Amino acid sequence: MTIQVLNPGLQTTIQAAPRAGMRHLGVPTSGAADPLSMALANKLVGNDLLAPALEVTLTGMSFRADVNTQIAITGASAACTVNGKPAQQHLTLQLASGDEVHIGPAEKGARSYVAFAGGLRADETLGSQSTYLPAGFAGFKGRPLQKGDQLDLGKPSKIVELLQTPAEYRPPILDSWTIRAGHSSETKLLSDADRLFATKFTIGNRSDRMGLRLEGTKFDIRSDGRMPSAPVFPGTIQCPEDGELFVLSVDAGTTGGYPRVAKIARLDLHMLGQLRPGNQLMLIEREQSDAEVELREKHTYWNAWLPGIERII
Secondary structure, three states: OEEEEEOOOOOEEEOOOOOOOOHHHHHOOOOOHHHHHHHHHHHHOOOOOOOEEEEEEOOEEEEEEEEEEEEEEEEEEEEEEEEEEEEOOOEEEOOOOOOEEEEEOOOEEEEEEEEOOOOOOOOOOOOOOOOOOOOOEOOOOOOOOOOOOEEEOOOOOOOOOOOOHHHHHOOOOOOOOEEHHHEEOOOOEEOOOOHHHOOEEEEEEOOOOEEEEEEOOOEOOOOOOOOOEEEEEOOEEEOOOOEEEEEEEEOOOOOEEEEEEEEEEHHHHHHHHHHOOOOOEEEEEEEEEHHHHHHHHHHHHHOOOOOOOEEEE
16 A cells, blocks of 8 residues: 655655654654644544644645545645646545646645545654654655655555535635744843834745744844853744844754744644745734633634644644
């Protein structure tokens, strides 16, 4: 039961559950950059929400199924086809052996997710099957997929029900984003901290699974560049000496020496995976207590379609 890669695209990897409990050893979490979209794809093929799936970045990819199976495609807006005929996103798709699937370039958003009934079989390292590219482990040989790679599928645990994501549970994929954030440990080192939540940033070309550069506004940071390294997490916003902010993402390191001037609220972290160069971003200020209330409300909303959403966002 295999899937053969015909065109891997810019960067396609296997992602699954994050790598928990390893940050004290310097090992990042990894996992899907947009775990909500991956969970939605897995839901449509009857998998656990964190089952291994493909994360397809920007340029799309294509593969051939060498077995009858079911798949689902979510995430970035993209033109998808099966044997050259249009295929819908957010829908359980039936594939016959020999069918060829093409995920087109992302028109909006940055990453598409492809889930397979039974999940993909993947290498596991340090408790997770998610690919961690900087160290080259887990997923499929610790690297992005290449033409000719053959991926094994797991066996579905139950008959796959044909589903469609309800319209109200399809996250909007945008060109301009607003994301909730709050102050952090070194916000006080910014002489113009008020501008954090009054500026429209542009996502720079230096944007990947490590993090995203926020361009368009430079800040005056009162730091001599000799700060001791301190813990950082996905969603930490740092301000290097050049004054341009940098948002850490799922593959970022576990410590850093730049001032931590803000932090993306947990309930909006999944959005980072869909930000692409040229997108606009505005941070909306939230106190921790307010963000906690809104997180619980978001969990209540999503649990109706994705039970167990607390593991995802």
